[in-house]
Amino acid sequence: MTGIDLSRITAIDVHTHVHRSVHAPPPEGSTADDMGAYFGIGSMPQYTLPQLAGYYRERSMACIAFGVDSISQTGEEMVPTNEEVAELAAEHSDVVIPFASIDPARGAAGVRAARRLVTDHGVRGFKFHPNTQGFHPNDRLAYPLYEVIAEHGLIALFHTGQTGVGAGTRGGGGIRLKYSNPMDVDDVAVDFPDMDIILAHPSFPWQDEALSVATHKPRVYIDLSGWSPKYFPPQLVQYANSLLRDKVLFGSDFPVITPERWMKDFAAIGIKDEVRPKIMKDNAARLLGLSPAPGEGAGH
Template identity: 30%
Template structure:
């Protein structure tokens, strides 16, 4: 089983948001002019033999880029293929706590994702702490981005070392840091090694671009700590999996990376 730990089916307002101009420049693409059909996302999964994708809502301060209800509607159409990941606005803590409960209890989501750079606040900011409590109480992982930001926003808030303090304060909280933490990948590995419930996902990077220190971690004592992810549609699953053999993983490590770890972490 291959599970994509970080994907999204973008709404048109998400895909056209000016914040992603730098990504379109990198990929030499133009923002879409029409809504992307959900069938295209499923076809992209099929092409790479992805059995399940965790698709994320996007909540920026004051606006839904991809709402939780939209994600729920996507999952409803393909319940055997898509798994919902909710998002909340940390500037409204009590509303966010209630929304996390709704996401888990009513919508059946398996995790909550909040991106620090959207609020220009590190994960140690006091506004995040009610989110962590709610995730602990609801028994779902907290997912976030670690590393530099592709969009033209501050990267400092993505330093993986911030998660060290969060994990110390909330040892019960399962934390998944996406985007491998580059250029601070060694920080990410150190934090994941130190804390039982901290994990890394490889979204936004193709296998060809994984840093050597991450590959060594996956081959060794970090085999149970790294999850495959794409950040689709930025990277299509088939492209993300190219050069997978370059990693030279054992059969066991490869199975854990592609699906076993995600299955355990997200209770799939």
């Protein structure tokens, strides 16, 4: 259980990244600079989990935090490790909810690791990045991992749509966009009907596909991370106001987009007043099973 007091927070950011370990200095150059250039922020800042927790605590927000394990494509272990993210999140449980990431190519070893992360470290979900992990979400290779997630009633979060990873570099850094079509996740939603799924990001160029999956499959949600709201396509705003008003979630993709920038632009788009608190906090609180304090509601 987390120690999040819903009465004390204004929002739940369901999509933040931890890029630095507390045990090592920040890396020089590399993907961080490429990503920063793509998002127009210069060199991308990199936070340890305690720094991330402090950032969100100062803003009276909670967040889901994770790294991304892409060892099959990079040959490198994830830094920080899933264990570090989970252990430090436990120390900052008033604002941080830990997710883990396991590259499906790890096979049986990855499944064993996932079970340990759930039972010994209390992770609440798993992040998949099909582009950087090089797999289609409906590839049966990943199904043993989904079985662990479904068995424990956790959340599977999938990157969908175009990615800033490798963007603008030679050959896109070897990243293949085909893996992030949300229609692949539709198969997962059929085969694991009781597993909660988040389609991360406005899913350019497959926004209509994402909306179709989320309206058709009752346990599929959409997070709004990775894009400034001023660039949201009209149909996403329309569905967020109507059919998906209870299934759309605030996410920033921090640190490439800050919650301040995201919320400033969100305030300027045509979201109904009664829907805004659902997107900012209430929908995520319900999905995560967070309970308000006695006498308090989840919203404002």
